[in-house]
Amino acid sequence: MENGFLLGSPNSISSPRVLTQDELKKIAAYKAVEYVESGMVIGLGTGSTAKHAVNRIGELLQQGKLTGIIGIPTSKMTHEQAVSCGIPLSDLDSYPVIDLAIDGADEVDPFMNLVKGRGGSLLREKMIESACKKFICIVDETKMVKHLGGSGLAMPVEVVPFCWKFSAQRLRNLFQDSGCVAKLRVYPESGEPFVTDNENYIIDLYFQKDIGDLDVASDTILRLPGVVEHGMFLNMATTVIVASELGITVKNK
Numbered sequence: 001m002e003n004g005f006l007l008g009s010p011n012s013i014s015s016p017r018v019l020t021q022d023e024l025k026k027i028a029a030y031k032a033v034e035y036v037e038s039g040m041v042i043g044l045g046t047g048s049t050a051k052h053a054v055n056r057i058g059e060l061l062q063q064g065k066l067t068g069i070i071g072i073p074t075s076k077m078t079h080e081q082a083v084s085c086g087i088p089l090s091d092l093d094s095y096p097v098i099d100l101a102i103d104g105a106d107e108v109d110p111f112m113n114l115v116k117g118r119g120g121s122l123l124r125e126k127m128i129e130s131a132c133k134k135f136i137c138i139v140d141e142t143k144m145v146k147h148l149g150g151s152g153l154a155m156p157v158e159v160v161p162f163c164w165k166f167s168a169q170r171l172r173n174l175f176q177d178s179g180c181v182a183k184l185r186v187y188p189e190s191g192e193p194f195v196t197d198n199e200n201y202i203i204d205l206y207f208q209k210d211i212g213d214l215d216v217a218s219d220t221i222l223r224l225p226g227v228v229e230h231g232m233f234l235n236m237a238t239t240v241i242v243a244s245e246l247g248i249t250v251k252n253k
């Protein structure tokens with residue numbers, strides 16, 4: 001672990017300021033960008049943590065400290081952000097092998113398995129991050145869990161809109177023993193279904209108990225017709241960077 005980050009004025013005797021969650025996200029993101037080298041093809045993640053990494057890459061390009069970078073954005077939102085930062089962009093069709101991806105996560109277990117997609121971009125994220133030589137996951141310490149689903153928050157599954165209630169019911173039935181609740185994700189303001197970049201819906205699964213073997217859970221979900229992808233990213237991250245008040249922890253596969 002590297003040095004801690006408690007901030008305080010050197011001339012004051014006041015107690016040091018505790019960093020905000022966003023500051024910790026930024027610290028993790030900046031650390032990850034240290035792995036970016038000129039000429040690399042970079043998968044650009046989505047979310048409030050990855051946003052800092054995209055901004056930083058743009059900044060280093062503008063300063064001439066990085067050159068020849070090609071970004072592969074994992075969502076329409078990141079595409080827009082990267083354009084505004086001046087990062088040259090392309091896609092998986094043109095670059096089927098990506099040097100490095102940097103992205104956040106909603107949960108990270110002790111084996112570096114992840115839950116992603118609470119921002120709704122899981123499908124493009126998984127396509128891009130599965131095509132990477134290296135995938136650096138950047139999180140603040142609140143994302144660390146003992147087992148996936150352990151935060152009590154959603155584990156997203158992207159489904160086609162056709163008969164989504166049927167798909168939600170089948171997903172719930174699969175995990176009945178884990179006390180699973182399946183909810184269609186909606187926009188809070190309108191109550192209308194949240195629509196992904198791929199024109200699909202998201203069913204959020206909530207578990208009361210451990211879901212057991214993750215590979216089995218993953219295969220079982222993916223076998224359901226109507227399911228497009230789920231938010232468990234198993235055995236994909238090659239590095240996890242965790243920022244906490246005490247410092248940065250870098251964990252490698």
Ligand SMILES: O=C(CO)[C@H](O)[C@H](O)COP(=O)(O)O
Pocket residue numbers: 045046047048049050103104105106115116117118119120121122125
């Ligand atoms: O998977 C994602 C988006 O689909 C995000 O990486 C994940 O939700 C973490 O987001 P944040 O950095 O805002 O906490």
